[in-house]
Amino acid sequence: MDKVVVVEDVVKVYTIGDMGVTALRGVSLEVFKGELAIVMGPSGSGKTTLLNLIAGLDKPSSGSIYVFGHDLTRLGETELNNLRLHRIGVVFQFLNLISRLTARENIELPMMVAGKSSEYIRNRVEELASKLGIEDKLDKMVEDLSGGEQQRVAIAAALANDPELVLADEPTAELDSENIKKVLSLFKELTEAGKTVIINTHDPRVAREGDRVFLLEDGVLQGIYRPRELTSEVESSKTISEYISKRLEELREERERLIEEFRKGGIGPEEFIKRYNRIKTLEEVFRDEFRVRG
Numbered sequence: 001m002d003k004v005v006v007v008e009d010v011v012k013v014y015t016i017g018d019m020g021v022t023a024l025r026g027v028s029l030e031v032f033k034g035e036l037a038i039v040m041g042p043s044g045s046g047k048t049t050l051l052n053l054i055a056g057l058d059k060p061s062s063g064s065i066y067v068f069g070h071d072l073t074r075l076g077e078t079e080l081n082n083l084r085l086h087r088i089g090v091v092f093q094f095l096n097l098i099s100r101l102t103a104r105e106n107i108e109l110p111m112m113v114a115g116k117s118s119e120y121i122r123n124r125v126e127e128l129a130s131k132l133g134i135e136d137k138l139d140k141m142v143e144d145l146s147g148g149e150q151q152r153v154a155i156a157a158a159l160a161n162d163p164e165l166v167l168a169d170e171p172t173a174e175l176d177s178e179n180i181k182k183v184l185s186l187f188k189e190l191t192e193a194g195k196t197v198i199i200n201t202h203d204p205r206v207a208r209e210g211d212r213v214f215l216l217e218d219g220v221l222q223g224i225y226r227p228r229e230l231t232s233e234v235e236s237s238k239t240i241s242e243y244i245s246k247r248l249e250e251l252r253e254e255r256e257r258l259i260e261e262f263r264k265g266g267i268g269p270e271e272f273i274k275r276y277n278r279i280k281t282l283e284e285v286f287r288d289e290f291r292v293r294g
């Protein structure tokens with residue numbers, strides 16, 4: 001099978017002043033053409049770091065990363081930019097949209113840079129917007145859109161140039177179940193057409209749809225499992241249960257902090273309810289997952 005991404009013994013150390021933070025401690029993995037790969041793991045486990053390295057946005061401290069057979073550490077800035085413009089679509093965790101442009105303009109921008117025709121651009125915007133349910137938001141300024149709408153605009157912009165590899169960092173964190181389904185079916189459509197998708201997520205509803213799940217913990221790949229077959233390549237059922245328990249613990253702490261913040265007047269009631277419900281939903285899905293895998 002074609003290997004689209006090969007990560008070989010990658011170590012990433014961030015240096016701040018004279019302090020070093022090791023975000024990845026020797027990670028190796030491969031992602032094949034047409035795969036929907038999921039990266040899961042507690043907060044701070046290295047998911048974003050890994051995705052940024054695969055996107056060529058940052059360099060590993062040691063080890064190698066190959067994408068479409070290119071050794072990324074050997075490519076220059078121009079070649080990397082070209083790769084990201086034409087062949088890799090990135091959805092960032094902290095959406096990198098231009099807030100003073102409309103949703104439509106944000107989606108058009110990568111296609112304009114790639115020199116696509118105005119007819120192509122118009123059709124592509126309509127197509128993506130309808131699949132993501134943002135047709136009636138296109139002419140709004142990004143800053144006037146909700147978090148979930150912005151998230152879908154960012155996904156549309158990442159997919160605009162029809163990339164062969166999509167890297168999405170928590171692309172559904174702001175979405176409700178209905179929109180999570182839309183995004184997942186769009187990603188599945190891509191993999192069925194032979195594209196490759198890697199998603200970082202905390203959400204088991206997303207993980208369940210993957211072909212394989214890579215479980216990161218503290219910068220180490222702890223296991224790989226196939227969620228739809230309930231089998232694992234590495235002895236990992238214990239690790240998965242441990243991860244779920246840890247995540248449930250994190251969510252409980254997050255909920256406590258949120259309540260505290262609300263009581264101190266740090267956030268308004270609407271924001272409080274929204275965030276509270278999101279945490280509760282996640283807790284429910286994780287409990288479900290725990291029952292299945294237990």
Ligand SMILES: Nc1ncnc2c1ncn2[C@@H]1O[C@H](COP(=O)(O)OP(=O)(O)OP(=O)(O)O)[C@@H](O)[C@H]1O
Binds near residue numbers: 048050
């Ligand atoms: N630019 C940076 N400079 C210094 N340390 C960093 C930087 N980016 C990440 N780190 C550290 O590296 C570790 C891994 O971070 P990373 O963002 O990859 O985690 P994550 O799994 O994506 O977490 P989350 O689920 O919260 O998004 C953390 O300890 C983090 O504090």
Ligand SMILES: [Mg+2]
Binds near residue numbers: 047048049093169
């Ligand atoms: Mg992250």
